[in-house]
Amino acid sequence: MSLFPSVIFFCLGFLISFIFPRLPIILITRVKGFNIAFPAHPEPIPLSPKLTQRVLHMRMIYWMGFVVATIPLLFGLASIKWGNAAFGFGLWISSGWFILSRMQTFVGGPKPPWTLEMAQRLQLVLDEAKSESACCNKPRPEWKMLFISCDQCGKVLDEMPRPDLGRKRKDGFFAGGFRLLLTDGYPVIDNDSADFGEIDDSEE
Secondary structure: OOHHHHHHHHHHHHHHHHHHHHHHHHHHOOOHHHOOOOOOOOOOEEOOHHHHHHHHHHHHHHHHHHHHOHHHHHHHHHHHHHOOHHHHHHHHHHHHHHHHHHHHHHHOOOOOOOOHHHHHHHHHHHHHHOOOOOOOOOOOEEEOOOOEEEOOOOOEEEOOOOOOOOOOOOOOHHHHHHHHHHHOOOOOOOOOHHHHOOOOOOOO
């Protein structure tokens, strides 16, 4: 087999294995029934128990990708042994890298875009807004792109950037899915980069 077809098969296997573990995040969260309780992207999201539950769902689906990645990994190993070696090697390299990138979380790497701590912080802000020490008489905390603030008085309640939350994006399924592949669910802009200039909060 010449070099060019081998490169094509390798790239094809690599691309399939790159997209496949991320399909749960791209597909499951975009269905209509999964987003009926939330405003359309990219509007701020009012804090509620359903939002806290959404973060926990996104966290579960994120780790589901770890399990899904074993499918192309095994197919890749099988293809290397009994099928097209270049295609199998592409599957194996991409899915193996995906699994390693998930595992590095346990040894001090970047945290996942959705965590239990994030859900707990959302619930704490919501509980504070319902307590006697609330920021105003009728607090309405909302999660904007860079922080959580009260829609009534404008006070910043928590400087936590908003990751992708599974809502349908205004740029459509394919462009939105491609953007999610690039960001892997992480906030496009964090509070550190926001110091370099004014940022429009209309984008997620």
